[in-house]
Amino acid sequence: MLHPSKIKSFSEIRNWVLETLINRLKSASESEHSVTVVFHFHYAMFCLLLVFMCFGERVKDEILSDILRVQRNRLLSISRFNILNFWPRVTRIFLRKRWEEFLKLRKDQEDVLLPLIRARKQVKESGLNNVKSVVSYVDTLLELELPEEKRKLSEDEMVTLCSEFLNAGADTTSTALQWIMANLVKYPDVQRRIVEEIRDVMGEDSNGEKKEVKEEDLHKFPYLKCVILEGLRRHPPGHFVLPHAVTEDVVLNGYLVPKNGTVNFMVAQMGWDPHVWGEDPMEFKPERFLNDETFDITGTKEIKMMPFGAGRRICPGYNLALLHLEYFVANLVWNFDWKVPDGGHVDLSEKQEFTMVMKNPLQVHICPRI
Template structure:
């Protein structure tokens, strides 16, 4: 019962809220990215409706490609979990010249995959535009694995579509209805601390 509660309450909520905080932190740190989302929403909405901003609804999200890029970039640069569950083999396996011994435990370094300079240009930079070049980017790993914040294959997180929906919906409405800025003389600290997920050492206030 405790394990089930941890899985549903922890893995199902903490990961999404952590990802959203990282995304918002980058939007504060890089206001030009935030402004581009606002302009995309304004164009989609047809203006501010005489100063009253309507809710960005679920059915609007598919019309906001740059918003989707921002969410993907947030998950690439700051995956909530830096590892997925470890795996083991039942017999010795040689993979690309490396021996994986029987019962040997294998961990997948999720964060390192998203930071691989052989795959990503300027991997430590927050550049949502990189995803505009690939409008059909496959986050499930069915075609190829460039990043795997939700795992991949048969054991991918069953709630990944809901997580993406929540992130796009909340980020869109937060930046549409509020201006997010650094206090005068302040800065956004993107250093990390490992808890149940990898969180901001100094979170937004």
């Protein structure tokens, strides 16, 4: 699913999602002076883009709402149910109501996702699949076989994997998108410089209408890439990567990391380290990446920040995430002028949900860019 050819096959869907998002924002801006954009971002990334990539079709709004509801409920309850992983025989007795609540959420999830999985399976088995249709995530799960057990995935396993795909790909990206746009509102000079860079490359149609910034043009915008990287450095959606463990005793810089010891990487603090980023690491300065020609987001040469992790355990979807952020940020600032509403301000306070989100969601005044 994350091979470049597969990612490219969804370009038309990304264009459709972009048009839908722009129309929703335009409609909201005409009826409201101040628009809370996070709901629109999450709808675009989760309900439209990731749901299509997962199930290979556009689904009705009521089904989208159901998917969003069950996934959101499950996502926000993760920490509450963590204790159930330990001594399940004991917790089933002493935390019976919490187990019932967990199983109810799981049942709701299955009721919503299983019909979509079965519908996709029926299409594949009937041979009615459109020749031009994309290969969805569910398609790959249906074809997968576990070699040691010599069996296909069960429906229960596919529900879990679809849930992981949806949450991992949507929540992090919509969170990062909101943080980046918040800084573009807070620092209008940065926003203006992106627009100038796009204008120098794209120009305008003869009738004065804006052209879409196409995916194949994104490599022409070095400053845009710097803005995305600075957004991920300053506001990584996850302040920790998933915990790791060592398989044997390791001595690192004089410290013993014992066998089976859990290792956590403090992603946010790495990106804010003044020894690496200078005296002003908390300032939003995309220019710092313009002067660093050797920087590599994968950490192959050196690790200055690792919003996607690094090495063999790096997030496999980091290229897709960067594409989505570059594509949507470019077109959002190319189509609209993003400003602080009268009497408002951009609050960069944080709070922890599944990702590190804005404590006070971004509210903006947007108008079509002339």
